[in-house]
Amino acid sequence: MNYVRRGTGKPLLLIHGIGSSHRSWDRIIDGLAAERDVIAVDLPGFGDTPPLTGEVSIGTLSDAITDFLAENNLIGVDAVGSxxxxxxxxxxxxxxxxxxxxxxxxxxxxxxxxxxxxxxxSVRLSAQLVKQLQPVLPTLTNNPVSRTLLFAQFSARPWKIPAQVALNELRTFIPTPTFSELLTNLAYGEKQQGAPAGSIQLPLVIGWGRQDLVCLPSQSKLALRLFPDAHLHWFSHSGHFPQLDVPEEATQLILDVTDGTYQPQTDQSHEQDTQPKTTQSDSILIGVSAAIVLGVGLFLAFRPVEQR
Incomplete structure (x- = not known):
């Protein structure tokens, strides 16, 4: 499993999401490495790590990570996932x-x-669109308007994402066989099992962007029911990727949780409002941007083959 390692101190593992790589952490890895020995991996089938042979699922990826940790004497490492x-x-x-x-x-x-x-x-269509746009991605990500259109579903303020960070993220967001199998598994495959209350003794914090349009904030209720030992931390000005939208807050949360100084927020209970909190202007911009992305994606995905 390919990985980058930076910094010194207590080890910290970073695990990216579907269609990404270790570059997903570019905005926060230096801040973390100032205090931690950071290991950012490329999951099998992403970045520079070859794909798994056989089934690709949450279960088999978890097994692969466990094997990686055992081989590198990292069992018990603190970990962050996106x-x-x-x-x-x-x-x-x-x-x-x-x-x-x-x-x-x-x-x-x-x-x-x-x-x-x-x-x-929505994610499948976005990946198809990005695949079609690979030749012109440098130009598109360098422009804040087109960058906003491309990241409308994933970021609360996509125009603020640095152009190079956006380009790195989109270079790997394409429907490879591993991507497609995992996407189907995530949506329609194995259900996430929970952990009974009291079974997780070490700190566990679930962070959620209030403006997440991929994993909607209301889904945090089920997450807390399945993981009652977890604390819920709200990112008030973030979409699906806090490490992109609010890198300083995400960095501080990770450092606080892993050094044992985290203080839970007061509005984390199961009964609190878990709907996205956006301003009217943000909602209009994101809605229009998403509609344009979907329209362009449909055109690119379904136009006749001879026109591609």
Whole structure:
């Protein structure tokens, strides 16, 4: 498994989401490495790590991570995951004896009903669009308007993402065989099992962006029901990727949780309002941007083959 390692101190594992790589952490890795020995991996089938042979699922990826930790004498390492990676660290925490403190950022796998096809088709279409746009991505990511259109579903303020960070993220967001199999598994495959109250003794914090349009904030209720030992941390000005939208806040949360100084927020209970909190202007911009992305994506995905 390919990885980058920076810094000194207590080890900290970073696990990216679907269609990404270790570059997903570019905005926060230096801040973390100032105080931690950071290991950012490329999951099998992403970045520079070859794909798994056989089934690709949350279960087999969790096994692969466990093997990697054992081979590198990292069992018990503190860990942070994003999106699919956030679900992976929850699964590893549930298994017990593999990880230390855990921070799970906007985890997938807690959608229900109409949210399942919404997740599947919107992400699949976005990946198809990005694949078609690969030749012109440098130009598109360098412009704040087109960058906003491309990241409308994933970021609360996509125009603020640095151009190079956006380009690195989109270079790997394409429907490879591993990507496609995992996307289907995430949406329609194995359900995330929980951990009974009292079974997770080490710190566990689930961070969620209030403006997440991939894993909707209301899904945090099910996450807390399945993981009652977890604390819920709200990112008030973030979409699906806090490490992109609010890098300083995400960095501080990770450092606080992993050094034992984290103080839970007061509005984390199961009964609190978990709907996205956006301004009217943000909602209009994101809605219009998403509609344009979907329209362009449909055109690119379904136009006649001879025109491609």
């Amino acid at each position: 999106s699919m990676g956030a679900r992976l660290v929850l699964e590893l925490a549930r298994r017990g004896g593999i990880l230390g403190a855990v921070v799970s950022l906007d985890p997938g796998g807690f959608w229900q009903g109409w949210e399942i096809p919404f997740f599947y088709h």
